[in-house]
Amino acid sequence: MSVAGVTPDALLAQALAFREQGDWAQALAALTRANIQRPSADVQQQLIDWRIEAGRSMPAPPESAPPVTAPLGAVGSVGIPEIAPSELSAARVREAVYSSGALIVRGLLEPPTVETLRQQIERVVGARENPDVFPPVEPQAAWYVRSPEAWGAPSQFFRRPGQTVESSSIWVADSPRMACELLALYESLGLPALLASYFGEPARLSVKKWVLRKMAPKKNGNAGWHQDGRFLGEDIRSLNLWLALSDCGGDAPAPGMDLLVDGPREIHPTGTDGAWFDWTVGPERVARLATEASIVQPRFAPGDALLFDQYSLHRTALEDHHSAVRYAIEAWFFAASTAPARQQPLFI
């Protein structure tokens, strides 16, 4: 369908007509184009509402899904494989995740994009935490609005009184403006096509596992080792795109991520072996696993990406030398037919 000469009002009318026909993909595409031509808080909010509504219907699984076992020849390595953006493909992701648990893409985002995203995260945090100064809704931007279609507990919010820096976690779905921004970014990176190839079907995001993160340094953090499959379920296909927006991990001043370089498709027992919580893998068990595989804490430059899935054993790395805030964006993508309903899938 040609969009040349189509006015925003015509696009809105088209969106409604497609929605009436149950064609969510076309409806959302028309609504997105209307918002690009004439940015509007109302339209951005409607996009989120519709994405949640559309995400409630789960498609049938594809007739032939990609293999769930490691590709032939894949072997564990001492470190996490690293590639350039030009090398990113579904096959490369599968090979790395199934052999080493994760893949690093260096320099996936350009510096100006990183800077814009950091500023926008601050804008969203301001809209939530200081609404008198940062209006949550402006005529052209819905910075922080909870969709009536979203349910469940409020998004996570951490603040330690007396600290001048603070940590915040905000659902992207709570910022319709950011959701538009990030979906356009993912599109420009070719992610929807890559994910469709990786999953063998279209991808969904979700309300609960698509998160803007601002993490303050913390001494004696004791972050728990965990696998997200412990919460999300094993019977899924997932891929988390974690975008570092700060210099973090390793010798960097901001918190990073510890990862076990390992590929087996299994969920480890939790709440045992000295674990502090029933959802974490105990340190004694991790120490035993580390005799067979290595634990790494990669250093990420702003704009680097980490890809991993529900089996990857990891934790936030909080070290005493940290002095800087870490900005990051976490996006768990799911194969549409396996998206967990409890996470409130988002049609993208």
Ligand SMILES: [Fe+2]
């Ligand atoms: Fe996690």
